[in-house]
Amino acid sequence: MSTLVIINTAFPLPAPDIEALLQGHSIVVMPRIFMNPGRQFALYPTDTSINALPTEQYYRSNFLNTARHTLEEIEDDTVLIKAWARCEHCQVIDRPDYLNLLSQLTVWTKEALLKTLAQRGHIFLAYLRVYRLPQPLEIPVHPHPRFIPLPETLTITEETPVFGNLFFKQRCLQMQQRQSSPYPELKALQSAIASLSDRNFAAKEIQQEIANFLIGFSARPLKSIDSDLLWIEKIAQVANSPDPKDFQLLLEKSFRKLGFTNSPTNQGEETEITEEGINLYFDAPYPLVVTSPPIWKINGVTPTVEEVIEGVNKIIAKEDKPCVKLIVTPSKLTPDEILEAKLSQMNVIHPETLQRLVELQAYHKGSIDLIKLQNSWQNVWGSADETIQQYLADIRHILELRSLIVQLVKHHLHNAGLKDIAVDALHRVYITSNFPELLTIEEFHEILIELSSPLTGYLGRIKGKDWQSDRFYFLRDLPAMS
Numbered sequence: 450m451s452t453l454v455i456i457n458t459a460f461p462l463p464a465p466d467i468e469a470l471l472q473g474h475s476i477v478v479m480p481r482i483f484m485n486p487g488r489q490f491a492l493y494p495t496d497t498s499i500n501a502l503p504t505e506q507y508y509r510s511n512f513l514n515t516a517r518h519t520l521e522e523i524e525d526d527t528v529l530i531k532a533w534a535r536c537e538h539c540q541v542i543d544r545p546d547y548l549n550l551l552s553q554l555t556v557w558t559k560e561a562l563l564k565t566l567a568q569r570g571h572i573f574l575a576y577l578r579v580y581r582l583p584q585p586l587e588i589p590v591h592p593h594p595r596f597i598p599l600p601e602t603l604t605i606t607e608e609t610p611v612f613g614n615l616f617f618k619q620r621c622l623q624m625q626q627r628q629s630s631p632y633p634e635l636k637a638l639q640s641a642i643a644s645l646s647d648r649n650f651a652a653k654e655i656q657q658e659i660a661n662f663l664i665g666f667s668a669r670p671l672k673s674i675d676s677d678l679l680w681i682e683k684i685a686q687v688a689n690s691p692d693p694k695d696f697q698l699l700l701e702k703s704f705r706k707l708g709f710t711n712s713p714t715n716q717g718e719e720t721e722i723t724e725e726g727i728n729l730y731f732d733a734p735y736p737l738v739v740t741s742p743p744i745w746k747i748n749g750v751t752p753t754v755e756e757v758i759e760g761v762n763k764i765i766a767k768e769d770k771p772c773v774k775l776i777v778t779p780s781k782l783t784p785d786e787i788l789e790a791k792l793s794q795m796n797v798i799h800p801e802t803l804q805r806l807v808e809l810q811a812y813h814k815g816s817i818d819l820i821k822l823q824n825s826w827q828n829v830w831g832s833a834d835e836t837i838q839q840y841l842a843d844i845r846h847i848l849e850l851r852s853l854i855v856q857l858v859k860h861h862l863h864n865a866g867l868k869d870i871a872v873d874a875l876h877r878v879y880i881t882s883n884f885p886e887l888l889t890i891e892e893f894h895e896i897l898i899e900l901s902s903p904l905t906g907y908l909g910r911i912k913g914k915d916w917q918s919d920r921f922y923f924l925r926d927l928p929a930m931s
Contacts, residue, residue: 453881456491456533456603458596459588464494464523465508465516469556470579471532473611474512476620477555477574479565482595484536484575491533491586492579493597496523501564512556530586533605534577537621542572550627576621581609583853584885606882609856613863675811677706681804688741688779688800697727700741700777703807704729708819709737734819736772742780773826775833777803782832791831802834805841812928816844850886851900852927854893855907857882859923869911869922872897890917897921 462478469475470492481499497520500507508516522529542548548562551574566572582605591597612620622628684703687695709731729739774795782790782797790797810817825840826833861878862870875897876890888896894916901910907927911920 454489454533454603454605454607456489456605457599459491459493459530459591459599460534460596461493461495461591461594463497463500464519465497465504465512465556467492467494467532468515468519469512470534470577471581471611472515475555476579476612476617477576477624479557480573480575481569483541483573484539486536486538489533489535490596491530491582491599491603493528493530493591494519494523495528496520499594500561501568502558502561507558507561508556509552509558516556524590526590527587528590530582530588532579532581532611533603534579536575537578538576538625540574540576540625542566542574543570547627550629551624553629554624576624578617579611580605580607581611581856583609583883604883606878607864608860608878608882609853610860610864613860675814677702678808678811681706681807681811684804684807685779685800688777693727696741700727700739701729703803704731704737704739706807707810707817707822709733735823737775738772739775739777741777773823775826787831794830796826796829796833797831798833798837802837806837809841809844813844813848816848846885848927850884851896851907853884854879854896855900855923855927857884858908858921859926862923869909869920872919872921873917875921894919900927 460480462480466475466478470478497504497507497516504516504520505513542551543566545563545566548566549559551557552559552562562572582603586599586603588600610617680699680702684699687699690696710733711730712732727739727741729737731737731739774793776790776795776797777800778797779800787797806817806822822837822840825836829836857879858870858875861875862868872894873890876888876893879888879893897908897919898910899905901908901921906924909922909924911922913919
């Protein structure tokens, strides 16, 4: 059984520095105080106001996009804590001759390190062994610059480290003996393509491949990027375009991405642009009519919702089948218009909601169950944005739990030096690890079976004489939610 760890304080660090620890780019931080080895604490993300230089000059180019994105997620009133750490060693640096190499082994620029040394007179370099929390902890913002008391004590285990024991020791030895990176060419290539990764998915995949290789054993699995995200991320933006053909194309691609199709008899007749807007029809896995009222004007007049509904009813009458009816509109409908849609048994969603649906399908193929989605649409007529958001939240919870379980198997076997583990022993580890959902051993076993199916292949299974004697082993990562 894993040793329980009690955490009752948090230590504030710049959010990008914490993200660098979580992604395996670094194992060190620069606290303003000397940190005693053995001290354990949660990692409290802050802005970068304590940094010696602006963000663009402080972080290396291959990490700068991540730093910016991490800072954008900081809230004014609450802080989301994702990890805890134990200080393994604290080194004092008071000479500049090590800083060039230190920059190569971390995410900080040499200029940032020189400026920090000049301001403080020395640098405390704390080596942190970092572990992910089973469930992020949200707490109020606290202004204290040093250790912060947590509103509730965390009781956790060491089952989800960012690095395994051996690899962490290797990284510590590399830094303490001042050994440069063994792959300088890859580091240079990573920096060279960093500026392209936001707009070029091929560059982003290469950058992730390089990062995954350089950090070695990591709890952050490599995720294959779906090139369709290039147009998926433009759905909400194009919905406001004055040219209906642009949005017509994205609408059709979106619903096909989700899994809607047409039989051969309906090919070529399912999409049209009329005065009432864009109309799409799909007949599998169930009949679906999608319409998007135009934001453009026809003869100086924008069609009313009643006219749009009338156009949809014409399609339904032509198909002579009961249909799910969906309006996708960037406009804010009035209460009377929502009521009109509700009386006509139609759902209304905004393009942003559609975009989130399709994004989830792109990141986790097959995660959108169209039959369950149909139930969501049919449970509430009228405005359906909140219903769909809840549906997406439920899927994210299911995926996140399974991702955590795969990581649990991976790290427990690695740390214990085992090849496989019995279901009852693994369930005991799960129970003591403070996971977000309490599962019985039967429920836990069902998820393990699901994850070890040949169609998923995240875990392997050694079948026992009965389900209680089944044993499981790690095969591949299930990417965590983005």
